[in-house]
Amino acid sequence: MKHRLHRRTFTKLSLLSGGALVVPAIGAAPVRASNGFVLSADDRMLIETFAEAMLPTEGTSLKPQSEVPIADNVAHALALLDDPVLEQVRLGFKLFDYGAFLVGFHFKRFVNLSIEQRVDYIHRWEDGIATQRGIVDLLKKLTYLGYWKDLEAARAIGYLGPVSVAGGVPNLGNAPMPPSDPKP
Amino acid sequence: MNDAPPILRVTQPNDIPDAGLDLVADVVVIGSGASGAVMAYELSRDGAKVVVLEAGPYLPSTEFTEHTPTAFETLYQDHGNQTNTTGDLIVLQGKCIGGSTVVNAAACFRTPDQVLEHWRTEHGLENLSPEALAPYFEKVERNLSIHQxxxxxxxxxxxxxxxxxxxxxxxxxxxxRNVKNCAxxxxxLAACRTDRKQSMLVTYLPWASELGATILSGTRAETFEVNGRRITAVNAVATGAEGREKPVRVEAGLVVVAAGPIQTPLLFQKNELANSSGQIGLNFACHPxxxxxxxxxxxxxxxxxxxxxxxxxxxxxxxxxxxxxxxxxxxxxxxxxxxxxxxxxxxxxxxxxxxxxxxxxxxxxDHNVGRVYLGDDGQKKIEYDLxxxxxxxxxxxxxxxxxxxxxxxxxxxxxxxxxxxxxxxxxxxxxxxxxxxxxxxxYRLTSYHPQGTMRMGADPTKSVVAPDGRCHDLDNVYVPDASLFPSSIMVNPQVTVYAMASYIADEIKARG
Incomplete structure (x- = not known):
């Protein structure tokens, strides 16, 4: 059974769901968090429990998700958003978390579901209306980013990361002025 | 002739005094990407005094990290989070000195003949035949080391x-690709750390700089001063460390708006200018x-x-x-x-x-079904659904x-x-x-190629920009970026933009 949510103001909500949600590299220069955003305890719990369901790394070759600061990485990414968009994102978090009272009739929050129930709930939202699909895709992409931005995690699947400096590849510098267009 | 490589000199916001800058030039170019850089170089080479205003920061290649998330954060529009209003299409654009050419994948195609023929028959662009554009394609291919x-x-x-x-x-x-000795x-997509990709950052911009062009980073064009059918000056804001804003005014006889297919129409809309056709911001396409x-x-x-x-x-x-x-x-x-x-x-x-x-x-x-506009909240909106x-x-x-x-x-x-x-x-x-x-x-949709919001055409009631690149409604304002594409071209657009900008620069030179 599918339950419908009102569309409300979620047209912009999946700002983050396009795939390029960003956070800085480890060791990269810090970027201003102009809106002073701090992940609330509820939001942090949602990110962490969602990641547990998405990334059961135990017994695999992947870096344990518990060793990657996914929620911190997500918090940093959210800090880059404009306030109105951030507000909608957090509203989406709430809808997803508390939606479990009705969607699937769990009568409890998402963060309190078992792993199996969480996976089932995620699938229900994948099959839901556009707003649900947008919200759950946002959460997935936040999780992807929060985890894979970690270079150790990326290297566990064979990705090399930065190579030019380590490999001593020289810079070519600026191209010379075209011969056909000499300086006057 | 000096054989030393040309040097790119960029005035950054922190270099600007708190009182701001008041500049006088022959040409002011808004945007330093594919079209802005070409225009800056070509017009500088013709002897014009050129000022380039770029809203994004200046990062030399030695600061590129080869870490995609960091690149999105520092080099892309909205930190890589620019989307349509629905939120299911991300629209990637560079926002830095060199624009999208710094962060693209370097793929190069000439405009398909079929597209140019469509532009001729449907939009009256008799001047843009494959034969007419061939010398421009050849020139940019040569200048940018484009090869298979x-x-x-x-x-x-x-x-x-x-x-x-x-x-x-x-x-x-x-x-x-436009790459030299690729490493x-x-x-x-995280920008070339070793200057192999022949982006505007290492080609046309340093060439323009060497020829005397003044290039400002972190300086966002905001308003136009208008006298009749002419823009007489551009007012901009340079944002320095800790968000301190400094005014920059550039008075110029010629204005080139090359801010890209999202920002260019927004700038005209904000100034309520050049829109007698009602077409500004319409006809957005993006190669989903x-x-x-x-x-x-x-x-x-x-x-x-x-x-x-x-x-x-x-x-x-x-x-x-x-x-x-x-x-x-x-x-x-x-x-x-x-x-x-x-x-x-x-x-x-x-x-x-x-x-x-x-x-x-x-x-x-894709069809030109989208729209770019300023919302009631003053924020940009990219309306586009598949x-x-x-x-x-x-x-x-x-x-x-x-x-x-x-x-x-x-x-x-x-x-x-x-x-x-x-x-x-x-x-x-x-x-x-x-x-x-x-x-x-x-679907997980991404657009790397926004285009079409300042449509070029022969009919001023149906288009914003004339076949020579000049705004129908203004005598001294040109638009050379991908916003002028009358229809989407399917292939990666950078070569089309370089060639069109080169062509428009020649039109300006011929006009005198």
């Missing part, structure tokens, strides 16, 4: 695309792109090597249902985000096998990609849906593709 990939520049992922296409009789070839780092992954039994490491290595498809027939498939890959953030690998153990398994994935992105000729006609084109592109993958030996294909969708054998291709339906938040 050598065999060593085609990685295993690219070879698989070529092999699969060959088995099916689908046209395919190694990609053509094959695979980090094109989808990634497809194909799982093989052996390792591929698609992200190793050049970012784009080969392409397949009917490139010459964009208006007749053609599509383009480009062998391309980036790191794990892109891999996980481009298709849905599933939830829980499915996702973990998918990522563990990501090194075995053949990878490509599709491009189509048109049903374009969805059919996407289905054809997905089908073609899946066929090539299976022909190349894939054992499973992952489609770019927001819920995991796979094709388990070649026999399933048609039924799975047929089951796909258009809708919001159903």
């Amino acid at each position: 990939n050598e065999p060593h520049e085609v990685n295993y992922n690219g070879r698989l695309l070529l092999e699969g296409a060959a088995k099916l009789g689908i046209p395919a070839s190694p990609a053509t 094959l780092s695979g980090h094109c 792109s989808l990634a497809v992954l194909g799982e093989h039994a052996s390792s591929i490491y698609a992200w190793v090597g050049a970012s784009i290595t080969a392409h397949a498809g009917d490139v010459e027939n964009p208006l007749l249902g053609g599509y383009l498939i480009e062998a391309a890959a980036a790191g794990p953030v892109s891999t996980s985000s481009s298709v849905d690998g599933g939830v829980g153990p499915d996702f973990v398994d998918f990522m563990q096998r990501s090194k075995n994935m053949q990878s490509a992105v599709t491009l189509i000729h 048109d049903d006609r374009d969805f059919e084109s996407l289905r054809r592109a997905l089908r073609g990609t899946a066929r090539i993958y299976f022909a190349a030996g894939a054992k499973r294909v992952f489609l770019p849906t927001t819920r995991r969708t796979t094709i388990e054998s070649a026999d399933e291709i048609d039924s799975v593709i047929k089951s796909l339906t258009n809708g919001k938040h159903k």
